[in-house]
Amino acid sequence: MSRADVPEVRRQVVTGAHSAVAVLGAGVVGAALLKLLATPAAAQLRLVGLANSRAQVQDPAGLELATIGAQLAGSKLGRDDGALVAALDASGCPHKIIVDATASVDEASRHAEWLLAGYHVVTANKSLAGGELAGWRSLQAVFRQGGRYGDSATVGAGLPVLPTLRRLHACGDGLLTLEGVFSGSLSYLFNQYDGSVPFSSLLKEARRLGYTEPDPRTDLSGADVARKLLILARVAGFALGADEVEVESLVPEPLREVSAEAFLAGLASLDEALARRCAEAASRGHVLRYLARLNQRGKAKVGLVEVPTSHPAARLYGTDNQFALTTTRYHTQPLVIQGPGAGPEVTAQALLGDILALHPFV
Structure with missing residues:
Protein backbone atom coordinates (compact mmCIF):
# COMPACT_ATOMS: atom_id res chain seq x y z
CA MET A 1 0.00 0.00 0.00
CA LEU A 159 -25.63 -6.91 0.15
CA PRO A 160 -28.09 -8.07 2.84
CA VAL A 161 -28.26 -11.68 1.70
CA LEU A 162 -26.63 -13.39 4.69
CA PRO A 163 -28.67 -11.58 7.38
CA THR A 164 -31.85 -12.12 5.36
CA LEU A 165 -31.17 -15.83 4.97
CA ARG A 166 -30.35 -16.15 8.68
CA ARG A 167 -33.57 -14.40 9.65
CA LEU A 168 -35.67 -16.62 7.38
CA HIS A 169 -33.98 -19.75 8.72
CA ALA A 170 -34.45 -18.62 12.34
CA CYS A 171 -38.16 -18.07 11.63
CA GLY A 172 -38.52 -21.62 10.34
CA ASP A 173 -38.84 -20.62 6.68
CA GLY A 174 -37.26 -23.40 4.63
CA LEU A 175 -35.14 -22.66 1.57
CA LEU A 176 -36.48 -24.44 -1.52
CA THR A 177 -34.16 -23.04 -4.16
CA LEU A 178 -31.39 -20.49 -4.36
CA GLU A 179 -30.19 -19.16 -7.70
CA GLY A 180 -28.15 -16.22 -8.73
CA VAL A 181 -25.08 -14.46 -10.02
CA PHE A 182 -22.56 -14.33 -7.18
CA SER A 183 -19.49 -12.94 -8.97
CA GLY A 184 -19.16 -9.28 -9.87
CA SER A 185 -16.45 -10.02 -12.42
CA LEU A 186 -18.39 -12.81 -14.15
CA SER A 187 -21.53 -10.70 -14.02
CA TYR A 188 -19.74 -7.89 -15.85
CA LEU A 189 -18.25 -10.22 -18.44
CA PHE A 190 -21.47 -11.99 -19.40
CA ASN A 191 -23.59 -8.84 -19.21
CA GLN A 192 -21.28 -7.52 -21.93
CA TYR A 193 -20.65 -10.64 -23.96
CA ASP A 194 -22.84 -11.18 -27.04
CA GLY A 195 -20.29 -12.75 -29.38
CA SER A 196 -19.58 -9.58 -31.33
CA VAL A 197 -16.28 -9.04 -29.50
CA PRO A 198 -13.95 -11.91 -28.53
CA PHE A 199 -14.41 -12.96 -24.91
CA SER A 200 -10.66 -12.61 -24.36
CA SER A 201 -10.86 -8.91 -25.32
CA LEU A 202 -13.63 -8.31 -22.79
CA LEU A 203 -11.62 -10.18 -20.18
CA LYS A 204 -8.56 -8.01 -20.78
CA GLU A 205 -10.71 -4.90 -20.42
CA ALA A 206 -12.34 -6.20 -17.23
CA ARG A 207 -8.89 -6.92 -15.81
CA ARG A 208 -7.69 -3.42 -16.76
CA LEU A 209 -10.70 -1.92 -14.97
CA GLY A 210 -9.94 -3.93 -11.85
CA TYR A 211 -13.10 -6.05 -12.08
CA THR A 212 -11.15 -9.33 -12.04
CA GLU A 213 -8.33 -10.60 -9.89
CA PRO A 214 -4.83 -9.98 -11.31
CA ASP A 215 -4.90 -13.65 -12.32
CA PRO A 216 -8.42 -13.96 -13.83
CA ARG A 217 -8.41 -17.71 -13.30
CA THR A 218 -9.46 -16.96 -9.73
CA ASP A 219 -12.75 -15.72 -11.19
CA LEU A 220 -13.05 -17.97 -14.24
CA SER A 221 -12.45 -21.20 -12.31
CA GLY A 222 -15.74 -20.83 -10.43
CA ALA A 223 -14.01 -21.63 -7.12
CA ASP A 224 -14.89 -18.26 -5.58
CA VAL A 225 -18.56 -18.62 -6.58
CA ALA A 226 -18.58 -22.14 -5.14
CA ARG A 227 -17.29 -20.85 -1.79
CA LYS A 228 -20.05 -18.25 -1.65
CA LEU A 229 -22.67 -20.88 -2.50
CA LEU A 230 -21.32 -23.12 0.26
CA ILE A 231 -21.57 -20.30 2.81
CA LEU A 232 -25.17 -19.56 1.82
CA ALA A 233 -26.16 -23.23 1.75
CA ARG A 234 -24.69 -23.83 5.19
CA VAL A 235 -26.43 -20.78 6.65
CA ALA A 236 -29.67 -22.16 5.21
CA GLY A 237 -29.13 -25.45 7.03
CA PHE A 238 -27.46 -27.64 4.41
CA ALA A 239 -24.29 -29.24 5.80
CA LEU A 240 -22.55 -29.47 2.44
CA GLY A 241 -18.92 -30.44 2.01
CA ALA A 242 -16.67 -28.55 -0.36
CA ASP A 243 -16.60 -31.59 -2.67
CA GLU A 244 -20.40 -31.58 -2.99
CA VAL A 245 -20.56 -28.49 -5.19
CA GLU A 246 -20.38 -29.25 -8.91
CA VAL A 247 -18.18 -26.56 -10.45
CA GLU A 248 -17.73 -25.73 -14.14
CA SER A 249 -14.44 -23.98 -14.78
CA LEU A 250 -14.19 -21.69 -17.80
CA VAL A 251 -10.40 -22.06 -17.84
CA PRO A 252 -9.25 -24.43 -20.61
CA GLU A 253 -7.51 -27.50 -19.23
CA PRO A 254 -4.07 -26.69 -20.74
CA LEU A 255 -4.06 -23.27 -19.01
CA ARG A 256 -5.06 -24.36 -15.50
CA GLU A 257 -1.61 -25.15 -14.14
CA VAL A 258 0.60 -22.75 -16.10
CA SER A 259 2.01 -19.47 -14.78
CA ALA A 260 -0.17 -16.37 -14.69
CA GLU A 261 1.93 -14.87 -17.49
CA ALA A 262 1.44 -17.93 -19.69
CA PHE A 263 -2.29 -17.90 -19.01
CA LEU A 264 -2.61 -14.24 -19.97
CA ALA A 265 -0.62 -14.88 -23.14
CA GLY A 266 -3.00 -17.70 -24.08
CA LEU A 267 -6.32 -15.93 -23.44
CA ALA A 268 -7.43 -16.31 -27.06
CA SER A 269 -7.92 -20.04 -26.44
CA LEU A 270 -11.10 -19.18 -24.50
CA ASP A 271 -12.76 -17.58 -27.51
CA GLU A 272 -13.86 -20.38 -29.82
CA ALA A 273 -15.78 -22.51 -27.32
CA LEU A 274 -17.51 -19.53 -25.71
CA ALA A 275 -18.41 -18.02 -29.10
CA ARG A 276 -20.02 -21.32 -30.08
CA ARG A 277 -22.02 -21.50 -26.85
CA CYS A 278 -23.08 -17.86 -27.20
CA ALA A 279 -24.29 -18.41 -30.79
CA GLU A 280 -26.20 -21.55 -29.80
CA ALA A 281 -27.90 -19.69 -26.95
CA ALA A 282 -28.75 -16.73 -29.19
CA SER A 283 -30.35 -19.08 -31.75
CA ARG A 284 -32.85 -20.00 -29.02
CA GLY A 285 -33.37 -16.42 -27.89
CA HIS A 286 -31.24 -16.99 -24.78
CA VAL A 287 -28.15 -15.41 -23.22
CA LEU A 288 -25.30 -16.88 -21.15
CA ARG A 289 -24.95 -16.26 -17.42
CA TYR A 290 -22.64 -17.83 -14.85
CA LEU A 291 -25.08 -19.02 -12.20
CA ALA A 292 -24.94 -20.64 -8.80
CA ARG A 293 -27.84 -22.96 -7.96
CA LEU A 294 -29.01 -24.88 -4.91
CA ASN A 295 -32.18 -26.96 -4.62
CA GLN A 296 -34.10 -28.21 -1.59
CA ARG A 297 -32.34 -31.58 -1.72
CA GLY A 298 -29.00 -29.84 -1.23
CA LYS A 299 -27.76 -30.29 -4.81
CA ALA A 300 -25.35 -27.43 -5.51
CA LYS A 301 -23.94 -26.43 -8.87
CA VAL A 302 -22.14 -23.44 -10.38
CA GLY A 303 -21.51 -22.96 -14.07
CA LEU A 304 -22.42 -21.33 -17.35
CA VAL A 305 -26.13 -21.55 -18.12
CA GLU A 306 -28.43 -20.44 -20.95
CA VAL A 307 -31.30 -18.30 -19.66
CA PRO A 308 -34.16 -16.60 -21.54
CA THR A 309 -34.10 -12.84 -21.80
CA SER A 310 -37.03 -12.76 -19.36
CA HIS A 311 -34.90 -14.38 -16.64
CA PRO A 312 -33.94 -12.00 -13.78
CA ALA A 313 -30.23 -12.70 -14.35
CA ALA A 314 -30.55 -11.56 -17.98
CA ARG A 315 -31.40 -8.03 -16.80
CA LEU A 316 -28.36 -7.29 -14.66
CA TYR A 317 -26.03 -4.33 -15.12
CA GLY A 318 -22.33 -3.82 -14.58
CA THR A 319 -20.98 -5.91 -11.72
CA ASP A 320 -24.39 -6.55 -10.12
CA ASN A 321 -24.87 -9.64 -8.00
CA GLN A 322 -28.27 -11.25 -7.69
CA PHE A 323 -29.67 -13.72 -5.16
CA ALA A 324 -33.13 -15.22 -5.79
CA LEU A 325 -34.47 -17.15 -2.78
CA THR A 326 -37.57 -19.32 -3.10
CA THR A 327 -38.76 -20.48 0.31
CA THR A 328 -41.84 -22.09 1.84
CA ARG A 329 -43.21 -18.59 2.49
CA TYR A 330 -41.73 -16.78 -0.53
CA HIS A 331 -43.05 -19.42 -2.90
CA THR A 332 -45.17 -17.71 -5.56
CA GLN A 333 -42.36 -15.28 -6.35
CA PRO A 334 -38.78 -15.50 -5.10
CA LEU A 335 -37.29 -12.96 -2.76
CA VAL A 336 -34.65 -11.20 -4.88
CA ILE A 337 -31.68 -9.28 -3.50
CA GLN A 338 -29.68 -7.42 -6.13
CA GLY A 339 -27.02 -4.75 -6.33
CA PRO A 340 -23.30 -4.09 -6.72
CA GLY A 341 -21.53 -7.21 -5.52
CA ALA A 342 -17.93 -6.23 -6.08
CA GLY A 343 -15.63 -3.34 -5.34
CA PRO A 344 -13.36 -2.33 -2.48
Whole structure:
Protein backbone atom coordinates (compact mmCIF):
# COMPACT_ATOMS: atom_id res chain seq x y z
CA MET A 1 0.00 0.00 0.00
CA SER A 2 1.44 3.39 -0.97
CA ARG A 3 0.88 6.69 0.78
CA ALA A 4 -1.42 7.66 -2.09
CA ASP A 5 -3.77 4.88 -1.02
CA VAL A 6 -4.30 6.43 2.43
CA PRO A 7 -6.59 9.45 2.88
CA GLU A 8 -5.47 12.75 4.33
CA VAL A 9 -7.03 13.00 7.78
CA ARG A 10 -6.88 15.56 10.57
CA ARG A 11 -8.39 13.40 13.30
CA GLN A 12 -5.96 12.46 16.04
CA VAL A 13 -5.98 9.19 17.99
CA VAL A 14 -9.20 8.80 19.97
CA THR A 15 -8.21 8.13 23.55
CA GLY A 16 -11.72 7.25 24.68
CA ALA A 17 -12.37 4.66 22.00
CA HIS A 18 -14.76 1.84 22.77
CA SER A 19 -13.03 -0.63 20.46
CA ALA A 20 -9.49 -1.46 19.45
CA VAL A 21 -9.11 -2.75 15.90
CA ALA A 22 -6.31 -4.69 14.22
CA VAL A 23 -6.59 -5.02 10.44
CA LEU A 24 -5.02 -7.92 8.56
CA GLY A 25 -4.65 -7.05 4.90
CA ALA A 26 -3.58 -3.72 3.42
CA GLY A 27 -4.62 -4.31 -0.20
CA VAL A 28 -7.44 -2.56 -2.01
CA VAL A 29 -10.10 -3.60 0.54
CA GLY A 30 -7.85 -2.85 3.51
CA ALA A 31 -6.98 0.57 2.07
CA ALA A 32 -10.67 1.33 1.53
CA LEU A 33 -11.39 0.34 5.12
CA LEU A 34 -8.68 2.71 6.39
CA LYS A 35 -10.45 5.55 4.60
CA LEU A 36 -13.67 4.67 6.41
CA LEU A 37 -11.86 4.46 9.74
CA ALA A 38 -10.95 8.13 9.22
CA THR A 39 -14.61 9.20 9.03
CA PRO A 40 -16.92 10.28 11.88
CA ALA A 41 -18.75 6.95 11.64
CA ALA A 42 -15.66 5.28 13.09
CA ALA A 43 -14.95 7.90 15.75
CA GLN A 44 -15.12 5.37 18.59
CA LEU A 45 -12.70 2.93 16.97
CA ARG A 46 -8.95 2.91 17.58
CA LEU A 47 -6.69 1.30 14.98
CA VAL A 48 -3.89 -0.37 16.95
CA GLY A 49 -2.48 -2.70 14.29
CA LEU A 50 -2.16 -3.03 10.52
CA ALA A 51 -0.47 -5.81 8.59
CA ASN A 52 0.17 -6.85 5.02
CA SER A 53 1.63 -10.21 3.99
CA ARG A 54 5.21 -9.15 4.82
CA ALA A 55 5.21 -6.53 7.57
CA GLN A 56 3.11 -4.86 10.21
CA VAL A 57 2.88 -1.90 12.57
CA GLN A 58 1.18 -1.79 15.95
CA ASP A 59 0.72 0.63 18.82
CA PRO A 60 -1.76 0.09 21.68
CA ALA A 61 -2.20 3.87 21.96
CA GLY A 62 -3.38 4.04 18.36
CA LEU A 63 -1.87 4.48 14.91
CA GLU A 64 -2.09 7.82 13.11
CA LEU A 65 -4.11 7.24 9.95
CA ALA A 66 -2.53 10.17 8.09
CA THR A 67 0.87 8.45 8.06
CA ILE A 68 -0.07 4.77 8.30
CA GLY A 69 0.93 4.00 4.71
CA ALA A 70 4.44 5.34 5.22
CA GLN A 71 4.69 3.58 8.58
CA LEU A 72 3.81 0.22 7.07
CA ALA A 73 6.07 0.73 4.04
CA GLY A 74 9.01 1.51 6.34
CA SER A 75 8.29 -1.09 8.98
CA LYS A 76 11.06 -3.52 9.92
CA LEU A 77 8.63 -5.69 11.89
CA GLY A 78 7.98 -9.09 10.35
CA ARG A 79 4.55 -10.67 10.43
CA ASP A 80 3.48 -11.79 13.89
CA ASP A 81 -0.20 -12.14 14.73
CA GLY A 82 0.76 -12.55 18.39
CA ALA A 83 2.15 -9.00 18.50
CA LEU A 84 -1.03 -7.62 16.94
CA VAL A 85 -3.16 -9.43 19.50
CA ALA A 86 -0.89 -8.12 22.27
CA ALA A 87 -1.52 -4.56 21.01
CA LEU A 88 -5.26 -5.19 21.25
CA ASP A 89 -4.85 -6.47 24.81
CA ALA A 90 -2.71 -3.50 25.84
CA SER A 91 -5.13 -0.94 24.37
CA GLY A 92 -7.38 -0.90 27.42
CA CYS A 93 -10.46 -0.85 25.16
CA PRO A 94 -13.40 -3.02 26.28
CA HIS A 95 -13.95 -4.40 22.76
CA LYS A 96 -11.13 -5.96 20.76
CA ILE A 97 -11.71 -6.67 17.06
CA ILE A 98 -9.60 -8.49 14.49
CA VAL A 99 -10.51 -7.64 10.90
CA ASP A 100 -9.41 -10.16 8.28
CA ALA A 101 -9.35 -8.41 4.90
CA THR A 102 -7.11 -11.07 3.36
CA ALA A 103 -7.77 -14.19 1.31
CA SER A 104 -5.29 -16.18 3.41
CA VAL A 105 -6.22 -19.72 4.36
CA ASP A 106 -3.75 -19.52 7.27
CA GLU A 107 -5.36 -16.39 8.71
CA ALA A 108 -8.86 -17.84 8.28
CA SER A 109 -7.81 -20.98 10.16
CA ARG A 110 -7.23 -18.82 13.27
CA HIS A 111 -10.72 -17.29 13.37
CA ALA A 112 -12.19 -19.87 15.76
CA GLU A 113 -9.10 -19.64 17.98
CA TRP A 114 -9.43 -15.85 18.22
CA LEU A 115 -13.14 -16.08 18.97
CA LEU A 116 -12.52 -18.59 21.74
CA ALA A 117 -9.90 -16.25 23.21
CA GLY A 118 -12.49 -13.49 23.51
CA TYR A 119 -11.76 -11.37 20.43
CA HIS A 120 -14.42 -10.36 17.93
CA VAL A 121 -13.66 -11.29 14.31
CA VAL A 122 -14.92 -9.43 11.25
CA THR A 123 -13.96 -10.87 7.88
CA ALA A 124 -14.13 -10.69 4.11
CA ASN A 125 -12.13 -13.93 3.97
CA LYS A 126 -14.24 -16.86 2.69
CA SER A 127 -11.59 -19.54 3.22
CA LEU A 128 -12.98 -20.88 6.52
CA ALA A 129 -16.76 -20.56 6.22
CA GLY A 130 -16.66 -21.50 2.53
CA GLY A 131 -13.98 -24.16 2.83
CA GLU A 132 -13.98 -27.64 4.29
CA LEU A 133 -17.03 -28.57 6.35
CA ALA A 134 -14.89 -29.12 9.46
CA GLY A 135 -13.93 -25.42 9.40
CA TRP A 136 -17.55 -24.35 9.21
CA ARG A 137 -18.43 -26.65 12.10
CA SER A 138 -15.61 -25.23 14.19
CA LEU A 139 -17.18 -21.80 13.78
CA GLN A 140 -20.63 -23.06 14.77
CA ALA A 141 -19.19 -24.64 17.91
CA VAL A 142 -17.63 -21.32 18.88
CA PHE A 143 -20.87 -19.44 18.21
CA ARG A 144 -22.65 -21.66 20.70
CA GLN A 145 -20.15 -20.40 23.27
CA GLY A 146 -20.95 -16.79 22.49
CA GLY A 147 -18.39 -15.90 19.83
CA ARG A 148 -19.27 -12.82 17.74
CA TYR A 149 -18.43 -13.03 14.06
CA GLY A 150 -19.09 -10.51 11.28
CA ASP A 151 -19.14 -12.11 7.84
CA SER A 152 -21.37 -9.85 5.72
CA ALA A 153 -18.46 -9.04 3.39
CA THR A 154 -17.92 -12.68 2.42
CA VAL A 155 -20.95 -12.85 0.11
CA GLY A 156 -22.32 -10.08 -2.08
CA ALA A 157 -19.91 -7.42 -0.78
CA GLY A 158 -22.33 -6.53 1.99
CA LEU A 159 -25.63 -6.91 0.15
CA PRO A 160 -28.09 -8.07 2.84
CA VAL A 161 -28.26 -11.68 1.70
CA LEU A 162 -26.63 -13.39 4.69
CA PRO A 163 -28.67 -11.58 7.38
CA THR A 164 -31.85 -12.12 5.36
CA LEU A 165 -31.17 -15.83 4.97
CA ARG A 166 -30.35 -16.15 8.68
CA ARG A 167 -33.57 -14.40 9.65
CA LEU A 168 -35.67 -16.62 7.38
CA HIS A 169 -33.98 -19.75 8.72
CA ALA A 170 -34.45 -18.62 12.34
CA CYS A 171 -38.16 -18.07 11.63
CA GLY A 172 -38.52 -21.62 10.34
CA ASP A 173 -38.84 -20.62 6.68
CA GLY A 174 -37.26 -23.40 4.63
CA LEU A 175 -35.14 -22.66 1.57
CA LEU A 176 -36.48 -24.44 -1.52
CA THR A 177 -34.16 -23.04 -4.16
CA LEU A 178 -31.39 -20.49 -4.36
CA GLU A 179 -30.19 -19.16 -7.70
CA GLY A 180 -28.15 -16.22 -8.73
CA VAL A 181 -25.08 -14.46 -10.02
CA PHE A 182 -22.56 -14.33 -7.18
CA SER A 183 -19.49 -12.94 -8.97
CA GLY A 184 -19.16 -9.28 -9.87
CA SER A 185 -16.45 -10.02 -12.42
CA LEU A 186 -18.39 -12.81 -14.15
CA SER A 187 -21.53 -10.70 -14.02
CA TYR A 188 -19.74 -7.89 -15.85
CA LEU A 189 -18.25 -10.22 -18.44
CA PHE A 190 -21.47 -11.99 -19.40
CA ASN A 191 -23.59 -8.84 -19.21
CA GLN A 192 -21.28 -7.52 -21.93
CA TYR A 193 -20.65 -10.64 -23.96
CA ASP A 194 -22.84 -11.18 -27.04
CA GLY A 195 -20.29 -12.75 -29.38
CA SER A 196 -19.58 -9.58 -31.33
CA VAL A 197 -16.28 -9.04 -29.50
CA PRO A 198 -13.95 -11.91 -28.53
CA PHE A 199 -14.41 -12.96 -24.91
CA SER A 200 -10.66 -12.61 -24.36
CA SER A 201 -10.86 -8.91 -25.32
CA LEU A 202 -13.63 -8.31 -22.79
CA LEU A 203 -11.62 -10.18 -20.18
CA LYS A 204 -8.56 -8.01 -20.78
CA GLU A 205 -10.71 -4.90 -20.42
CA ALA A 206 -12.34 -6.20 -17.23
CA ARG A 207 -8.89 -6.92 -15.81
CA ARG A 208 -7.69 -3.42 -16.76
CA LEU A 209 -10.70 -1.92 -14.97
CA GLY A 210 -9.94 -3.93 -11.85
CA TYR A 211 -13.10 -6.05 -12.08
CA THR A 212 -11.15 -9.33 -12.04
CA GLU A 213 -8.33 -10.60 -9.89
CA PRO A 214 -4.83 -9.98 -11.31
CA ASP A 215 -4.90 -13.65 -12.32
CA PRO A 216 -8.42 -13.96 -13.83
CA ARG A 217 -8.41 -17.71 -13.30
CA THR A 218 -9.46 -16.96 -9.73
CA ASP A 219 -12.75 -15.72 -11.19
CA LEU A 220 -13.05 -17.97 -14.24
CA SER A 221 -12.45 -21.20 -12.31
CA GLY A 222 -15.74 -20.83 -10.43
CA ALA A 223 -14.01 -21.63 -7.12
CA ASP A 224 -14.89 -18.26 -5.58
CA VAL A 225 -18.56 -18.62 -6.58
CA ALA A 226 -18.58 -22.14 -5.14
CA ARG A 227 -17.29 -20.85 -1.79
CA LYS A 228 -20.05 -18.25 -1.65
CA LEU A 229 -22.67 -20.88 -2.50
CA LEU A 230 -21.32 -23.12 0.26
CA ILE A 231 -21.57 -20.30 2.81
CA LEU A 232 -25.17 -19.56 1.82
CA ALA A 233 -26.16 -23.23 1.75
CA ARG A 234 -24.69 -23.83 5.19
CA VAL A 235 -26.43 -20.78 6.65
CA ALA A 236 -29.67 -22.16 5.21
CA GLY A 237 -29.13 -25.45 7.03
CA PHE A 238 -27.46 -27.64 4.41
CA ALA A 239 -24.29 -29.24 5.80
CA LEU A 240 -22.55 -29.47 2.44
CA GLY A 241 -18.92 -30.44 2.01
CA ALA A 242 -16.67 -28.55 -0.36
CA ASP A 243 -16.60 -31.59 -2.67
CA GLU A 244 -20.40 -31.58 -2.99
CA VAL A 245 -20.56 -28.49 -5.19
CA GLU A 246 -20.38 -29.25 -8.91
CA VAL A 247 -18.18 -26.56 -10.45
CA GLU A 248 -17.73 -25.73 -14.14
CA SER A 249 -14.44 -23.98 -14.78
CA LEU A 250 -14.19 -21.69 -17.80
CA VAL A 251 -10.40 -22.06 -17.84
CA PRO A 252 -9.25 -24.43 -20.61
CA GLU A 253 -7.51 -27.50 -19.23
CA PRO A 254 -4.07 -26.69 -20.74
CA LEU A 255 -4.06 -23.27 -19.01
CA ARG A 256 -5.06 -24.36 -15.50
CA GLU A 257 -1.61 -25.15 -14.14
CA VAL A 258 0.60 -22.75 -16.10
CA SER A 259 2.01 -19.47 -14.78
CA ALA A 260 -0.17 -16.37 -14.69
CA GLU A 261 1.93 -14.87 -17.49
CA ALA A 262 1.44 -17.93 -19.69
CA PHE A 263 -2.29 -17.90 -19.01
CA LEU A 264 -2.61 -14.24 -19.97
CA ALA A 265 -0.62 -14.88 -23.14
CA GLY A 266 -3.00 -17.70 -24.08
CA LEU A 267 -6.32 -15.93 -23.44
CA ALA A 268 -7.43 -16.31 -27.06
CA SER A 269 -7.92 -20.04 -26.44
CA LEU A 270 -11.10 -19.18 -24.50
CA ASP A 271 -12.76 -17.58 -27.51
CA GLU A 272 -13.86 -20.38 -29.82
CA ALA A 273 -15.78 -22.51 -27.32
CA LEU A 274 -17.51 -19.53 -25.71
CA ALA A 275 -18.41 -18.02 -29.10
CA ARG A 276 -20.02 -21.32 -30.08
CA ARG A 277 -22.02 -21.50 -26.85
CA CYS A 278 -23.08 -17.86 -27.20
CA ALA A 279 -24.29 -18.41 -30.79
CA GLU A 280 -26.20 -21.55 -29.80
CA ALA A 281 -27.90 -19.69 -26.95
CA ALA A 282 -28.75 -16.73 -29.19
CA SER A 283 -30.35 -19.08 -31.75
CA ARG A 284 -32.85 -20.00 -29.02
CA GLY A 285 -33.37 -16.42 -27.89
CA HIS A 286 -31.24 -16.99 -24.78
CA VAL A 287 -28.15 -15.41 -23.22
CA LEU A 288 -25.30 -16.88 -21.15
CA ARG A 289 -24.95 -16.26 -17.42
CA TYR A 290 -22.64 -17.83 -14.85
CA LEU A 291 -25.08 -19.02 -12.20
CA ALA A 292 -24.94 -20.64 -8.80
CA ARG A 293 -27.84 -22.96 -7.96
CA LEU A 294 -29.01 -24.88 -4.91
CA ASN A 295 -32.18 -26.96 -4.62
CA GLN A 296 -34.10 -28.21 -1.59
CA ARG A 297 -32.34 -31.58 -1.72
CA GLY A 298 -29.00 -29.84 -1.23
CA LYS A 299 -27.76 -30.29 -4.81
CA ALA A 300 -25.35 -27.43 -5.51
CA LYS A 301 -23.94 -26.43 -8.87
CA VAL A 302 -22.14 -23.44 -10.38
CA GLY A 303 -21.51 -22.96 -14.07
CA LEU A 304 -22.42 -21.33 -17.35
CA VAL A 305 -26.13 -21.55 -18.12
CA GLU A 306 -28.43 -20.44 -20.95
CA VAL A 307 -31.30 -18.30 -19.66
CA PRO A 308 -34.16 -16.60 -21.54
CA THR A 309 -34.10 -12.84 -21.80
CA SER A 310 -37.03 -12.76 -19.36
CA HIS A 311 -34.90 -14.38 -16.64
CA PRO A 312 -33.94 -12.00 -13.78
CA ALA A 313 -30.23 -12.70 -14.35
CA ALA A 314 -30.55 -11.56 -17.98
CA ARG A 315 -31.40 -8.03 -16.80
CA LEU A 316 -28.36 -7.29 -14.66
CA TYR A 317 -26.03 -4.33 -15.12
CA GLY A 318 -22.33 -3.82 -14.58
CA THR A 319 -20.98 -5.91 -11.72
CA ASP A 320 -24.39 -6.55 -10.12
CA ASN A 321 -24.87 -9.64 -8.00
CA GLN A 322 -28.27 -11.25 -7.69
CA PHE A 323 -29.67 -13.72 -5.16
CA ALA A 324 -33.13 -15.22 -5.79
CA LEU A 325 -34.47 -17.15 -2.78
CA THR A 326 -37.57 -19.32 -3.10
CA THR A 327 -38.76 -20.48 0.31
CA THR A 328 -41.84 -22.09 1.84
CA ARG A 329 -43.21 -18.59 2.49
CA TYR A 330 -41.73 -16.78 -0.53
CA HIS A 331 -43.05 -19.42 -2.90
CA THR A 332 -45.17 -17.71 -5.56
CA GLN A 333 -42.36 -15.28 -6.35
CA PRO A 334 -38.78 -15.50 -5.10
CA LEU A 335 -37.29 -12.96 -2.76
CA VAL A 336 -34.65 -11.20 -4.88
CA ILE A 337 -31.68 -9.28 -3.50
CA GLN A 338 -29.68 -7.42 -6.13
CA GLY A 339 -27.02 -4.75 -6.33
CA PRO A 340 -23.30 -4.09 -6.72
CA GLY A 341 -21.53 -7.21 -5.52
CA ALA A 342 -17.93 -6.23 -6.08
CA GLY A 343 -15.63 -3.34 -5.34
CA PRO A 344 -13.36 -2.33 -2.48
CA GLU A 345 -15.59 0.51 -1.25
CA VAL A 346 -18.75 -1.55 -0.75
CA THR A 347 -16.75 -4.46 0.67
CA ALA A 348 -15.02 -2.14 3.15
CA GLN A 349 -18.37 -0.66 4.11
CA ALA A 350 -19.64 -4.18 4.85
CA LEU A 351 -16.64 -4.70 7.13
CA LEU A 352 -17.22 -1.42 8.95
CA GLY A 353 -20.93 -2.20 9.28
CA ASP A 354 -20.12 -5.51 10.93
CA ILE A 355 -17.65 -3.81 13.27
CA LEU A 356 -20.23 -1.26 14.36
CA ALA A 357 -22.91 -3.94 14.73
CA LEU A 358 -20.87 -5.86 17.30
CA HIS A 359 -22.04 -3.53 20.05
CA PRO A 360 -24.13 -0.34 20.30
CA PHE A 361 -22.25 2.92 19.98
CA VAL A 362 -25.20 5.29 20.42
